[in-house]
Amino acid sequence: MNPRLFGSFVEHLGRCVYTGxxxxxxxAADAEGLRTDVLDLVRExxxxxxxxxxxxxxxxxxxxxxxxxxxxxxxxxxxxWHSTETNRFGLSxxxxxxxxxxxxxxxxxAVNLGTRGVxxxxxxxxxxxxxEGTALSDLRVSHGDKDPFGIRLWCLGNEMDGPWxxxxxxxxxxxxxxxxxxxxxxxxxxxxxxVACGSSSQSMPxxxxxxxxxxxxxxELVDYISLHAYYWPEDGDVDSFLASAVDMESFIENVVAxxxxxxxxxxxxxxxxxxxxxxxxxxxxxxxKYSKGIDQGDWPQAPRLLEDCYSVTDAVxxxxxxxxxxxxxxxxxxxxxxxxxxxxxxxxxxxxxxxxRQTTFFPFAQAARHGRGQVLDVRVDSPTYLTRKHGExxxxxxxxxxxxxxxxxxxxxxxxRNQALPLEVRLNSLGLTSVVExxxxxxxxxxxxxxxxxxxxVAPHQAEGTTLTDGTLTATLEPLSWNVIRLA
Ligand code: AHR
Numbered sequence: 015m016n017p018r019l020f021g022s023f024v025e026h027l028g029r030c031v032y033t034g035x036x037x038x039x040x041x042a043a044d045a046e047g048l049r050t051d052v053l054d055l056v057r058e059x060x061x062x063x064x065x066x067x068x069x070x071x072x073x074x075x076x077x078x079x080x081x082x083x084x085x086x087x088x089x090x091x092x093x094x095w096h097s098t099e100t101n102r103f104g105l106s107x108x109x110x111x112x113x114x115x116x117x118x119x120x121x122x123x124a125v126n127l128g129t130r131g132v133x134x135x136x137x138x139x140x141x142x143x144x145x146e147g148t149a150l151s152d153l154r155v156s157h158g159d160k161d162p163f164g165i166r167l168w169c170l171g172n173e174m175d176g177p178w179x180x181x182x183x184x185x186x187x188x189x190x191x192x193x194x195x196x197x198x199x200x201x202x203x204x205x206x207x208x209v210a211c212g213s214s215s216q217s218m219p220x221x222x223x224x225x226x227x228x229x230x231x232x233x234e235l236v237d238y239i240s241l242h243a244y245y246w247p248e249d250g251d252v253d254s255f256l257a258s259a260v261d262m263e264s265f266i267e268n269v270v271a272x273x274x275x276x277x278x279x280x281x282x283x284x285x286x287x288x289x290x291x292x293x294x295x296x297x298x299x300x301x302x303k304y305s306k307g308i309d310q311g312d313w314p315q316a317p318r319l320l321e322d323c324y325s326v327t328d329a330v331x332x333x334x335x336x337x338x339x340x341x342x343x344x345x346x347x348x349x350x351x352x353x354x355x356x357x358x359x360x361x362x363x364x365x366x367x368x369x370x371r372q373t374t375f376f377p378f379a380q381a382a383r384h385g386r387g388q389v390l391d392v393r394v395d396s397p398t399y400l401t402r403k404h405g406e407x408x409x410x411x412x413x414x415x416x417x418x419x420x421x422x423x424x425x426x427x428x429x430x431r432n433q434a435l436p437l438e439v440r441l442n443s444l445g446l447t448s449v450v451e452x453x454x455x456x457x458x459x460x461x462x463x464x465x466x467x468x469x470x471x472v473a474p475h476q477a478e479g480t481t482l483t484d485g486t487l488t489a490t491l492e493p494l495s496w497n498v499i500r501l502a
Contacts (some may be wrong), residue, residue: 015283015343015389015415018167020382021063021122021350023292025097026071027357033365035111037165040366046110047103051369055361056115056354059375060382064115065122065291065350066108072172073128073180077138080104082157088146088379091313093180096305104362105142109163121163122290122291122350125195127171127188127211128181132195139168139202156159167348168205169291170195173214173242175224185224189231196235201366209238211349216243216265222272229276229286238289238348241269244296244358245331254403256429256494257403258331259338261404264291266342289348293335295328295374296320296358320357323465324373326457326472326494333377333455333496334427340381340413343389351378362466370469373462376455380474380498384423390414399430409435410491423444424499430492431460437493442485446501449487452480456495474498 016067024030033040035056038047071094079088079101112119120378123142125135143165144151151162173179174188177313183191192210198207210232213221225239243262247255266288273286301320324332339349352431355361360375396410412426422444428435453474462472474496480489491497 015340015385015387016347017118017342017386018063019121019339019346020060020274020347020378020385021065021071021348022059022061023065023350023352024067024111024354025069025357026067026092026099027243027353028088028321029316029356029363030353030359031103032316034357036107037363037365040128048111048114049363049369052355052361052363053114055371055375059360059379060116060118061121061351061354062382063122063348063350064112064354065169068094068124068172069352070172071181072124072126075126077105077134077141081106081141081154089126095223095319096308096310096313097317098315100315103165106157107158109159121165122169122348123165124169124172124333127174127191127195128179131191132198135195136198136202139199139206143203150206153358166205168199169209169211169240170236171211174211175218175220175323175365176214176262185220185227189228192228193231193235196232200235203220207238207293208236209240210236212239212241212269214242216261216268218317222268224263225269225272226276229273230280233280233282233286234284236286238287239269239273241265241290242292243290244292244294244298245335246295246299248403251345251402252327252403252431253399256327256331256334256431257401257404257407259334260407262335262338263342266290266338268344270345280476287347290339290343290346291350292352293339293349294352294358295322295324295332297322308357314467321362322358323463325461325463326373326455327442327460329373329377329455329472330427330429330496332374332492333381333425334411334429336377336381336385337411337413337425337427340385340389340415340425341392343360364466367466368469370464370466372464373455373472376474377496380453381425384417384498385415385425386499387415387417390416390422410437414439416444420445421450421502424487424497424501426491426495426497426499428495428497431494433493437487437489437491439487440485441487444485446482446485448502449480450502451498452477452489453498454495456492459495
């Protein structure tokens with residue numbers, strides 16, 4: 015697996031940036047205004063690539079507004095989220111944030127292909143990455159950033175298939191623009207890695223035809239095609255919601271099939287990999303309801319938007335989505351949990367107040383720490399249950415990862431709401447002798463959540479009775495649970 019599978023996403027949306035990662039004047043803020051309590055949690059979460067600055071926001075983004083002396087930065091209307099963008103936090107602050115997170119954090123920058131094009135993408139690339147001696151690189155140096163930012167991974171726009179996107183395009187229009195932008199960016203630096211926009215979800219009416227057309231235009235010029243997916247219990251259907259990873263896995267497999275089909279038609283030896291650069295549980299209908307009521311005359315700064323508060327059930331689904339990504343690590347090279355702080359996020363903050371972990375924090379942090387190495391080809395034989403949306407679904411969803419030191423971690427979800435699930439894993443050839451731990455996220459109240467008032471209500475606990483005998487692991491998975499079983 016590629017460590018970039020544990021990426022995340024910081025968008026100028028709601029309070030992800032302002033009063034999220036950045037809050038000058040907060041008691042925990044450093045000299046640059048970054049919240050050190052949030053930095054600590056981001057490190058603990060273990061995120062790698064951090065996508066920025068959007069999302070829908072990027073389709074109105076003017077990179078030059080976000081650099082240089084703070085006092086000179088213009089305030090702009092952000093059409094995507096009906097907010098006012100002050101540009102107080104910009105490109106340099108984003109890079110500073112990543113450097114403070116640590117060496118595992120890598121920039122993943124999106125360029126605006128909604129309202130802008132090739133020229134602006136090139137200008138941003140030169141400003142960010144060229145060492146010195148040209149107008150744009152010297153401008154960066156004059157802004158106090160002597161060292162280039164070294165951004166290798168770039169997204170060519172965002173969700174360009176979506177009619178909600180400012181500057182939305184047809185596949186033909188976007189494919190041509192993405193191809194020409196990619197060609198030019200590679201002229202500046204052949205070492206960049208580029209992500210073309212795929213579909214905003216598998217249910218988009220243009221799904222698959224979009225990928226085929228875009229890749230026809232860009233196949234030899236890009237490295238990845240993107241996927242985005244959000245899940246919630248539609249019409250309160252929790253059983254289908256618990257099997258959301260069925261959709262995620264079929265989405266991945268269908269994009270792989272489409273990309274390989276285009277490659278075959280083009281007689282190309284190259285293989286396009288996948289960047290699942292937005293995924294999460296998101297109670298999308300809540301946002302749709304809210305957005306209909308927005309006062310069109312009001313353009314607030316950093317309003318509270320998309321601040322979903324996640325339950326144990328949400329965290330179990332979320333863990334299953336992580337398992338789906340790991341199970342497809344042969345083709346999913348990048349994945350970004352959308353988003354990092356406050357906005358559909360594993361980390362929440364209160365302005366002037368504390369920061370805390372949502373229920374979804376735990377599966378991500380555990381997978382990012384113990385899911386490094388070689389993903390094993392796990393064959394699952396499980397009882398099933400009936401869902402309205404996905405038909406028969408396995409009660410057990412699982413994968414396993416072998417680390418460099420030979421230790422193995424099994425990640426397993428019991429989707430059953432009422433029954434414990436006996437688990438047996440045959441690991442005979444792997445030379446393992448002991449159970450290091452069996453951590454479980456489950457609760458007598460599946461609706462339990464961590465909140466400002468009770469920020470530590472939910473946390474993983476240790477399971478009893480998990481054994482490893484003659485290469486066979488035996489455990490019991492609590493109803494509706496996320497499990498991390500570490501073996502050495
Ligand atoms: O992550 C929230 C939004 O979801 C992003 O801005 C957009 O790309 C997607 O629709």
